[in-house]
Amino acid sequence: MMRTSGKPTRERIVDAASKLFYGEGIRAVSVDAVAEKSGLTKRTLYYHFQSKDELIAAYLDGRDQPNLALFQRWFSEAEGGIDQKIRAIFQNLAEAARHPRWKGCGYLRTAAELADMPGHPAIKTGIAHKKRVEVWLASAFAAEGVRSPELLARQIILLLDGCFAVVLLNRDASYMETAGEAAATLVKSALAQTGRENR
Amino acid sequence: MMRTSGKPTRERIVDAASKLFYGEGIRAVSVDAVAEKSGLTKRTLYYHFQSKDELIAAYLDGRDQPNLALFQRWFSEAEGGIDQKIRAIFQNLAEAARHPRWKGCGYLRTAAELADMPGHPAIKTGIAHKKRVEVWLASAFAAEGVRSPELLARQIILLLDGCFAVVLLNRDASYMETAGEAAATLVKSALAQTGRENR
DNA sequence: CCAATTACACTCACTAGTCGGTATACTTTC
DNA sequence: GAAAGTATACCGACTAGTGAGTGTAATTGG
Secondary structure, eight states: OOSSSOOOOOHHHHHHHHHHHHOOTTSOHHHHHHHHHHTHHHHHHHOOSOOOHHHHHHHHHHHHHHHHHHHHHHHHHOOSSSHHHHHHHHHHHHHTTTTOOOOHHHHHHHHHHTTTTTHHHHHHHHHHHHHHHHHHHHHHHTTTTSOOOOHHHHHHHHHHHHHHHHHHHOOTTTTHHHHHHHHHHHHHHHHHTTTTTOO | OOOSSSSOOHHHHHHHHHHHHHHOOOTOOOHHHHHHHHSSHHHHHHHHSHHHHHHHHHHHHHHHHHHHHHHHHHHHOOOSSHHHHHHHHHHHHHHHTTSTTTTTTTTHHHHHHTOOOOTTTHHHHHHHHHHHHHHHHHHHHHHOOOOHHHHHHHHHHHHHHHHHHHHHOOOOTHHHHHHHHHHHHHHHHHTTTTOOOOO
């Protein structure tokens, strides 16, 4: 083992790949660039990963858990009824999107870049991630007694990915706040159908 | 002039570029491939376009008017109140998305591929296109007496682009129908605030 | 003559992936 | 306990091919 830094080599490669792939796009970043950024040779990179595709999949795998955890934190730390907690997710997202290095959702951008390879492992990872967010949302809505929590979760996901896409295009983060209002409206509308009031 | 077909050369190039860029992605398609598909030499292509970037912009320019017209047709041909007319757009979109060659929204995919070049002419074209759809929606809502037509139009745009993004990822066109329901809910909610009922 | 087009050779930078070899450390064997 | 083997981690140099874009002389049709 010739590592000088504390992090294991594989992790260093994935870190470098994440920054580059997210920042510039998958097809725009060469394997050479990832190797250079991680301070290793390309030969070493190919010792740890069989192909660029495998590296892409590893990049997205590494974002799954942290991303979901962030949403859950924003949700649980927010005050007010569930409609306000959902809205808080969008507000936090708007703040993040105003950072100059923000470049949309890595999963959606990867799906866009690999639109002609629907079976690519990275796409499957993306589908699984979005599904996890959706299932978590549905369970939160079910706990509030919403009649069709799965349906409402899908609607929120659509607004979530919608604001990712729109803001990536026009760089106007206020659309995220608009999406948050729409989400709150949908939640309240679903709650009204249960016969109870939101706080 | 050595044209064999009726179409002017420039148009033939843009047609070929459209099919390839939309089908496989901008960065995945080479200028050589576009030249071959249009049955012309690369040298001729560069006689009509200064660069690949210019060709990309032309590709998106060509989709602006027809795309908006399609939305408008779906809207005007639908029966029922404005909430049902909006929903009809999503239903037609779902049908289109079930076609195997459907690959999402060309503008959003381009924005994803060129995320690190926010000033690119193709991105500007995309922003202008989405704005035109938004303005058209707002005018339709204003005609119905909605209190904040611009706000509602933005919310619908978010659902529209949301289902483009989501369905591109998971290839489940039923999300478009879910988006249509959400859109109808938002429209009805906005109409209720004006004090009148939907038909 | 002139605009449009072709053929095609060419540049130069970059691309994914590979070949052969090295340094270190742990394990086996006599 | 020294020698030989084995596994892990690493690298410099390379291949074979592709990328956008150009130079230039020859050709075609109005």
